[in-house]
Amino acid sequence: MKPTKPLLLMATGLLSVAAQAEMTWSDYSLSLLYGRDYKVNYSLSTDDSERSVVTFEHASGHSWGDLFIFADYLDSEDGSKELYAEISPRLSLGKLSNSELAWGPVTDVLVATTVELGNMDDPDGLTATGPHFTNILTGLGFDLAVPGFSFVQVNAYRRDNDDKASNEQLTLVWAMPFTLGDASFVYDGFIDWTSASADAHPSMNFTSQLKWDVGANWGDPKALYAGIEYVHWDDKFGIRDGSFAVNSNERNVNLLVKYHF
Template identity: 25%
Template sequence: MQSLSRIALAASLAVLSMASQAADWSDTSIGYRYGSKFAEPFGTNNIHKNIFNLTHVSGYSYGTNFFNVDLLMSDKNDPASPGSNNGAQEAYVVYRHTLDLSKVTGANLSYPGVVRNLGLTAGFDWNVKDDAGYNSKKRMLVAGPTVMFDVPGFLNVSLLQLWESNAPTNEYTGVATPRYSYDAHPMLTAAWSIPVPVGLPISFEGFANFIAGKGKNEFGGQTAPETNIDMQLMYDVGTLWNTPKKFKVGFEYQYWKNKFGNSYKGAAGDGAFAKTPMIRAEYHF
């Protein structure tokens, strides 16, 4: 797992280097967040996790790029192997490219006060995790239209089609499942960063994913619709030293119902319904 994390990080840095060289503008950050109420399906909902992330956003002549890699480290409540006191580790990578339709077509697609622009978004999710019960190896492609709303900061809403597969291994039973593709399914997703008008450099940031059921899972069970909302109130501490947009701290809350498509009302139990407060810090460069 450590070697895979290093590979993911090295690949991430290579992608960021190439994207930054071609960008008209860019914002790269490293961050840390911590919470003690994380949950995993079929497990507990009191998992402590330390999460380190590398995020890059950039724009060029015809659109924008978003790239994020999370390195998640659990405590023993999410064990790396049966009976282990060592917590699981996970790497999760997200990439999205949004093609700016106004720039590509030369047409004015805005509606002042409502819509800033329209786009087409495509990308992927990739993860690997070394937990005892599932050992996820998620691979997912996404594509669909995006509406960029005319608000302070930004609010982008996309309707994406998802093509997802996984090839888990259960260390309790020793069963390795061949790569399995779920039914293609839609996701309504939003991402935002909006200044809060309170006279302080505070922003309301986050994302929300509303994901339809993806048919049968790899074990023949029916999947459930999924809701994942991650919200943050971030304070721009850098303004205290006349270096705005450099260092932010704040509070984060994640609401994740039917995590990974597992119904919390079924065998997955309370571990499929996470309600997780966190602290968060980011350094931008």
């Protein structure tokens, strides 16, 4: 299904607001990852289980809410390539109404949106998304105060998928810093659950990173990290595991280096 014009206009308007409003904090990072157990090849003639990934991320807080952007460039050992990005502005109803929308662990309620952009090698149509796609997600988000975590977010979306049936998505995002002796670590990640649709199976992607703060050892904390990323993805891309002899249940460990600037 093509994204509707109102949703596209809404996403464009949010990005315009993001560019003009006051920024209260920001973070940029660049990551290098390497893994050997990626599932769902890009074509019938390639083995794309071994991939290198370069990831750029931006996160920022604003007078109107927050913004998260990332872009992945994936390159398989067999030469297949993919560029995937997400742009996720969220409008804080508490900030915009100048009121406190908090109860229990909830500290704010937000209008949550995401634009997914994909461009990949997919000559045989194996990914269930097609080689080029733009998906629009809209819904509600909740910021939670959880002891021991620097942030916890829950977002519930309606997905308007490009060339696919619409469905729903529930996303949990978190970050938990901790120390062991003199060493500092961060455990963060996300869980995406997407519902079934007319042409996709339910899917669950649990991706998390365990990172050691290497830079803290020479007086530059929260800058350079090293660690691992683990991906536990059931029915990747909404492809039911075993369909058409495709193994779509991914259990993938990546080596990781990440630099914040």
